[in-house]
Each structure stands twice: as C-alpha cells, then as structure tokens.
Amino acid sequence: MRSYIIALFLASFFLFALPLHSQERPYFVVYDHYLEEPGSLEIAWQSSYAAQRGSGDFLSSLLEFEYGVTGWWSTELYLSGQSTLSDSTVFTGVRWENRIRPFAREHWINPVLYVEFENVNAADKSMLAVAGHDVEAGHGEPNALLRAEREREFELKLILSSQAKGWNISENIIAIKNISNAPWEFGYALGVSRPLALAASPRPCVACRENFTAGLELYGGLGDRHNFGLPNTSHYLAPSLAWSLPRGLAVRVSPGFGLNSHSHRFLLRWSLAREFSGFGPALRRLFGARP
C-alpha cells in the first residue's frame, strides 16, 4: 500500500514538473509499429476500472516507463497494482517488455516483434492483454488468495501495423507461456485510429481537432493449445480518444464493453503520459560522458 502511494506521488510529480513532447495513439491494448524515440523516456500512469459481478469492482493501475534504446528497439518497465472494493490494495508485480522493429523503412504492413517477461501475482488485473481463458470469474477471488499465486510468463506478440490516408490499422497476434507447466495461450487485439483533423492549423491551439485522435479496439482470448477457439473466452470492444495537450502531455480515455457473458460488462481506462526527450544523453552526461 505504501509503495503504491509513493509510486503515485512520484508519477504525479513527474507528470506535472517537466516539459515533454508526446504524440499518443489512443490504444490501451493494441500496439502499432511506432517505437519510442531514441534517447527519450516516456512515463505514463494508466488506470482501469472494471465492473465485477459477484465481487467488488476494481481499479487497476500501472506506472509505465518506456525508453527508446535505438531507432529500432524500445524497452518498457511496468509496475502494477490494484485496489478491489471491499477487499484490499495490493502491489501485483513487474513487467519488462521489448519491441523490435526489423525493417528500417515504412511498408504497407509494418511488423514489430514484441517480447515481454512478467513476474506478477494472480491478483494482477491490469488486462494489458486478454488471452487464453482470461474471464471475469478469474478476477472474483479475494486478493489474499490471489496474491499468493505467482505467475511468471513470457508474452510474445506479432504486431502488424499499417498507415494510410491518416488511418492506422493495427493487428496483434498474442501468445503467452507461463514458465511453469502450463499450455500456450493465445489472444488477439485489433485497432483502428485516426486524428480528427489531418492538417495542422497555423496557430497554436489546445482544443483543436488536430490534437485529438479517435480509435476503436477489439480484443479477446482465443483459448490455449489444448482448447483453441472462442468457448470460455472474453472479448471487448472499446472506443478510445487521445488528446495531445500543450508541452506534449497526453491524455487517453477509453470505455470498454464486454461482448459475451464471460467478459466484464464495463471497463473504463484512462492514462496520463509524458515524454522526456533526451533522457538517455542527459543521464550519460550526468555520469561524465561527453556529448
């Protein structure tokens, strides 16, 4: 609980203390092929509220650090926790993800390879990806029971993303392997987005259409190696909106709706992100490296 509050404080401090330059997609689950700019650090606070049948609703939160190592490699660290109404607040674990862009130039379809290792407990409800037989009932157990169960998983994604006439269309194919003796689990995520205005206005503005990007996400599980398919899986449809504010601050919000009886009926996600350009070089200078 204490670490959760400290993390929230630090996140708030950073989000409001320094300038940044961010250009956010409205996606929460889907990835497109754009990586973090080299040397830049993006810090984001992301929360999800979910209605839970048969138990308390919950609020899941993530503190996210994304760093552009090179033009073709981004790495990201997540610290996650959640609060369940009428239950407790728990720190649930860490994730480390890497995205690698194999091709230097733009193509009709741009692939990105995604590898993530997560070390979380079963109380984690961040729903960054829905795969296998992830269903609403799995979030209904008390935190005290869930946090005793540790999940160490590798998550692989093939990200395919296209950009045409201002539209972004992204498809993610997801495969997850718990390193204990559990079968491979599969999932999907599809997204489409477009800025509300394609051309920039000549004057600085805050609430003009060019600063908003609207999107739609569809994601869900596809079962596992033994039971591949749609039975006993959950699926969601989520419209989303991103707003790029002055100084690069970006806000995103997305209501999500469960599409079958195994899904949460309603999700609400929101996030606040800031990008610190030149973080890597500044850190190197701090430790004596020459510019």
Added chain:
Amino acid sequence: MKTPAFLRCTALALLLSAFLHSRAAAQTNPPAAPAKSKFDYLELARAPEKARKRPNPLENNPDAPAAGRKLFEKHCAECHGPDASGTAKAPSLRAPEVQQATPGALFWLITNGVVRKGMPVWSRLPEPQRWQLVRFLKSLAPPEPATQPVIN
C-alpha cells in the same frame, strides 16, 4: 516484502532526481555547436525516383509554412535545433543538400526516417502535416556564412 518495495521506490526517486538535475544543468549550458561533419545527407539521395517527383499538394497553401513551423517546433526542434541549424544529435536542415532536395524527397525522408541512425519514422503524422513540414523546411534560409575577421 516491504523492504524490496521501499528499495524500488528509493531507486526510482534517485533516478528521477538525477534526471531533474541533469535537465537543469543542460538548461544552463549553451547548446552544443552543430557538428556538421558527423552527418551526411546520403539518405536523401536514396529516395526512389517516384517519391522524389511527388509535388507538394500544399505548395500554394499560404498557411502551410506557419503550420509546418508549429509542427517542427513540436516534433523536430529537439534534435535539429530550434532554428533548424542542427545540433550534436542531428544535422542542419538549412544545408544546401536539404534546400536543394525536391519536396518529394524530403517528404519521403520524413515518412521513412533514418531508423538505423536514430531518426524516427514520422508516418504517424498524417500526410498533410508532413507536407506542411516540407513547406516549412523549404522556406528556411540557407545558413549565414561565417564572418571572417578583418585583418589589416
């Protein structure tokens, strides 16, 4: 369990403090001088013929340079410098190689970036915004020649 969480937060706080410190130091130091010799403009020459011949659809749009300047300040100035004269990280965009390039070649380069050398792809910007950037770049004056000291 409490100790690791505390250590994690402390490490995070130290990292953030270090960054704040370095940002403050960077703001008090003069900007790095352009290091032209570090960069080449070969990537521009790699633009395909078809891309190079594309005309700028916003060539006669009077608002395009101002909009392009706004986009430049938001996305490009960090690396190329506030006046596009280049920094230690990225080359000058006032150089003859850029100013003599066709609008189509500049559009192609902005779209594809130079990923292996650290310039991101900017296809995330809608096409009209990339053309507005091209209009702004083409409106830049070439660099002023260095003033020679008068020797009597």
